[in-house]
Amino acid sequence: MAIDLKLLADKLKRYRKQFQVNIPELSSSTGIEIERLISMERAEIEPTGDEILILADFYKCDYRFFISNQKLASFEQTEYLFRMYGDDLTKEDRWSIQEVMFFSECEAFLLSHFDNYRSQDFYYEKTGSFFKQHAIEAAARLRGFLGYDDYQVPMDIYEDFRKIGIHLFRRKLINTSISGICIKHPVAGKCVLVNYDEDIYRQRFTTAHEVGHSLLDDDNDVVVSYKRWGKSDLVEIRANTFASNYLLPPSFLKKIPEASNWNEKKAIEWANKLKVSTEALAYALLDARLIQAEMVELIKSVRVPREDKIDPELPMSLSEKGRERKRILLERGLSSKYVNLCIEAYRREIISAARMAEMLLVEEFELALILQLYGEEIRYGG
Numbered sequence: 001m002a003i004d005l006k007l008l009a010d011k012l013k014r015y016r017k018q019f020q021v022n023i024p025e026l027s028s029s030t031g032i033e034i035e036r037l038i039s040m041e042r043a044e045i046e047p048t049g050d051e052i053l054i055l056a057d058f059y060k061c062d063y064r065f066f067i068s069n070q071k072l073a074s075f076e077q078t079e080y081l082f083r084m085y086g087d088d089l090t091k092e093d094r095w096s097i098q099e100v101m102f103f104s105e106c107e108a109f110l111l112s113h114f115d116n117y118r119s120q121d122f123y124y125e126k127t128g129s130f131f132k133q134h135a136i137e138a139a140a141r142l143r144g145f146l147g148y149d150d151y152q153v154p155m156d157i158y159e160d161f162r163k164i165g166i167h168l169f170r171r172k173l174i175n176t177s178i179s180g181i182c183i184k185h186p187v188a189g190k191c192v193l194v195n196y197d198e199d200i201y202r203q204r205f206t207t208a209h210e211v212g213h214s215l216l217d218d219d220n221d222v223v224v225s226y227k228r229w230g231k232s233d234l235v236e237i238r239a240n241t242f243a244s245n246y247l248l249p250p251s252f253l254k255k256i257p258e259a260s261n262w263n264e265k266k267a268i269e270w271a272n273k274l275k276v277s278t279e280a281l282a283y284a285l286l287d288a289r290l291i292q293a294e295m296v297e298l299i300k301s302v303r304v305p306r307e308d309k310i311d312p313e314l315p316m317s318l319s320e321k322g323r324e325r326k327r328i329l330l331e332r333g334l335s336s337k338y339v340n341l342c343i344e345a346y347r348r349e350i351i352s353a354a355r356m357a358e359m360l361l362v363e364e365f366e367l368a369l370i371l372q373l374y375g376e377e378i379r380y381g382g
Contacts, residue, residue, distance in 0.1 A: 003067050009043035011066055015059050015075070016041075018082050019098070020091045030054050057358070060102035062187075074101040074185045081183070081222045088224075090174045099361060100193045100333055101185060104167035106359040108188035110341050113350050117341070119165030120145070124215055131238040138215055139245035150251035153274055156312040157204055157247070161211050162337060165189060170203060170313075171333035172196040180210040182223040190214040196331050200309045201277050205243050212242030241287075247276055248284040259290045267299040272309070278302055313337075325373055334360060336374075343376050353378045 016026060027034045032051055039045040047055070047066075056063035061073035078101065082094060089097070111117045122145050124138040143152075146160055154160055161168050167188055173195045179202070181193045192210040194203050206225065213223040216238055229236045253259060256270060262285075271278045282299035285291045291299075310316060313335055314323050326336065342359050345351045351359070357367045364378075371377055 003046055005043040005046060008047075008066055009041050011075070012037075012055070013041050014079060015061075018079055019059070019094050026058070030058050060098050060361075062105070073187075074098075074105075074183060074191075077101075077183050077185070077221045081181070081224070084222075085224055088175055088178065093173045093175055093178075096171050096173055096333070097181065097183075097193060100169045100171055101183065101188075101191065102361070103169055103333055103338060103359075104185050104188040104191040107167050107338055107341060108185075110345050110350070110359075113345065113348075114341075120163055122164040122215075126216065131234045132241045134216055135212060135238045135241035136245050138212070139242050140249075142215070143246060143249065150249060151255060153249070153252055154247060155275065157207055158313060158335070158337070161192070161207065166211060166214060167191040168194070168207065169333045169335065169338070170194045170196040170207075170330055172331045177226050177228070179206040179225045179227050181225070182210045182213040182217070182220075184218070184221045190218075193333075199277070199306075200311050201271075201275055201280075201304065204275055205247065205277065205280050208243035208246050209239045212239035212246075216242065244280065244284045244287065248274060248281065250284075250288040253285060253288050253290060259285070260295075262291065262295055262299055264298070264302045267302050268304055271299075272304045275309075278304065322373065329370070332361075334370075339370065339374060343371065343374055347376075 016023075021029075023034055023037050026032070027037055030037075030051075032054060036045065036047075036051070040047055040051075052063050052066050056066060061075070065073040065075065078094075078098060081097070082089060111119070122142060124134075124141055126134045128134075142164070143154075146154075146163065148154060158168055167185070167190065169192070171193055173193075176195070176197050179195055179198060183191045183193070185191050192207065192214060194207050194210065196203065198206060209225060210223075213220075213225070213235075217223055217235060223235075225236065225239070231237075267278050267281065271281045274281060276284075279300045282291075282296040285299070286293065286296050311327075311330075313330060314327055316323075318326065329335075329339065339360065342351070342356050346353065346356045353364070353367065357364055360367065360370065362370065368378055
């Protein structure tokens with residue numbers, strides 16, 4: 001089938017605009033001559049097959065997106081996101097978001113090849129117009145769906161949410177006012193990006209908050225969450241309520257000894273046990289009607305020491321050096337879950353070493369270092 005040059009030209013121009021790239025920069029990054037790029041965007045010439053692959057690689061999307069009418073890339077979602085929130089997104093953050101969309105698509109592809117990695121479908125149907133009730137019910141049902149009883153507290157929520165098919169990546173963003181983003185990928189499905197710049201415990205709450213959006217605001221292709229939002233914003237209130245009820249179920253809070261009586265030491269102790277900020281704990285206790293408003297301020301006034309916080313994706317069983325190397329990977333969006341998935345696909349010869357490097361967005365020399373960190377190596381000649 002012949003390529004629609006006008007449609008292709010439009011896609012190329014819009015993609016370049018999304019990522020704030022000019023023609024000389026694109027030429028320098030791809031090796032495609034400036035004159036050819038200009039002609040492509042004018043629908044004057046048809047790119048070669050290699051040029052299509054190079055451009056798809058540059059924009060981190062499926063090459064078929066450029067040569068067909070199928071929705072094979074998160075193009076419309078990111079275009080809407082960048083148009084609506086463009087002033088808040090640096091050029092670097094736009095690329096970070098695109099890379100997370102790329103990881104999500106790769107993860108969906110890999111998961112489709114492994115029966116033992118199949119996700120469990122979870123769906124909550126909203127009834128009525130009481131937003132907070134939606135959140136309370138959805139959190140309780142998801143906890144039950146994942147096998148938690150009323151008095152259990154989730155520890156590794158990243159694993160929990162990946163079990164229900166959400167593509168979850170933590171990635172550092174330049175804009176520290178953005179906590180997280182929820183996007184519906186046309187191929188991969190629900191994707192969540194959590195700003196790795198945040199405190200470890202805040203990242204956990206943000207993750208649950210974004211999952212709340214993915215379950216309760218599924219009519220929206222894109223939701224951006226900021227650290228500060230209007231207290232009359234019902235959509236954000238609902239997502240926050242979901243996160244609180246999932247992480248801090250009232251039934252558990254009521255079992256805390258002397259749940260209405262708090263001091264600074266107790267606040268730090270229980271916030272750390274529950275792996276949440278003291279602020280999240282304070283408001284959860286208030287919502288459960290276990291404390292009065294004045295006690296909220298006392299609990300919020302203290303913080304769990306940073307050195308006491310443990311990230312479930314950076315366990316203490318790792319050496320200090322190994323933990324730091326994996327932390328750097330996490331900051332780039334590369335969780336151990338995703339890296340191990342790529343490695344398993346490589347072991348089973350589903351993907352080549354070159355394809356694995358592409359999926360991790362690294363060069364071959366760095367791939368060897370990553371594999372070494374995970375006890376694997378590149379197999380040459382086979």
